[in-house]
Amino acid sequence: MGNSVLGDRTSAVNSDGVITKFYTSAAWIEGRAEQQLEHVAGWPGVRKIAAFPDLHPGKYGPVGCAVLADRIYPQLIGNDIGCGMSLFQLDMPLRKFKMEKAMRRMRVLSEPVTDDIGSRLEGIGIKPDMFPTSLSTIGGGNHFCEVQTLADSDTDFCLDKSAIYLLVHSGSRGFGNAVLGSIPQGAFSGMHPNDIATSNYVKSHDKAVLWASLNRQIIAERAAEALRTDLHLIVDAPHNILTQHGDGWLHRKGAASAVSGLVPLAGSRATPSYLLRPTDQPDALMSTAHGSGRRYDRSSMHGRVRAKRSDIDAMQRTSFGGRIICEDRDLLIEEAPIAYKSSQSVVADLEATRAAQSVAMFHPLLTFKKTRDGGRT
């Protein structure tokens, strides 16, 4: 990196961004993900990159990193602008949670709500006709709404061990997708901060971020209503987001924003989720890992997982005795536990590299993803 040899001259033709890796040799990192990291480091104006142990290859660049640059690269944020995780405490003790009843009632999450959606959007300064029928719904892929139990927590961190918790992972649905789709030709080679097109992108991006955060809030409210309980937010952390950082632009792609001091890290069906306290390391760019990180891509999962009826049934239960509502067979296979790294190893690497500390660990109890019929049963 740095210099390149041209004939007999050594010329500084590029000044690649510095990559700091917050993972150890124990981490499962695909070679292709690190190649993407090196590639992005060579883009014009890229100054610093922080890479986290959930790093894996993505469409335009690696997922699980934060990139500080002089220019704006919309593809580094991707189409799901504002996607993130929100963790809530529910006002319900575990002993009151009844699995069969909860499984029946949570199915309402398949249907979009119509009441007050326009006014909720106006409440955050967004026109009521911006994707109103998607607002309140989870979406596909790795998105979910999960009831969790508190398995362990720091004694000085006062979380109620008898309570149940809710982790929502969702984003901006068609909104962010439309924002990425409306950027001008050539924007992928870097948008310059002072251009009109850039400020238009940033404004729309910021609205998609608000939309996504409201979406997680409404999903959580609906889940709490379905469970006949109240809720309060512990932390909301976006992980696909562009923000100003000093005089540069910080692109987080599958890297949680650490600005609120706490970050939820999602486990897979087979591994726990965590609440992390990121440490104050400048090289980490106010970011940390957001999840377990994909080990195998979606399409290859169909060849890796058996899909007999009994296997499909087994995939709707977790090793923690929890249940999964996912009536889409392909999605169940693509999100099978082996598709992900272990969240324990991701957290161990964050702790080993002093990027973050775990303050609490949660086990999945009931994961809602998708029904076959849109919830009408």
Add this chain to the structure above:
DNA sequence: ATGTAC
């Protein structure tokens, strides 16, 4: 990832 491209 996506009121999805064919």
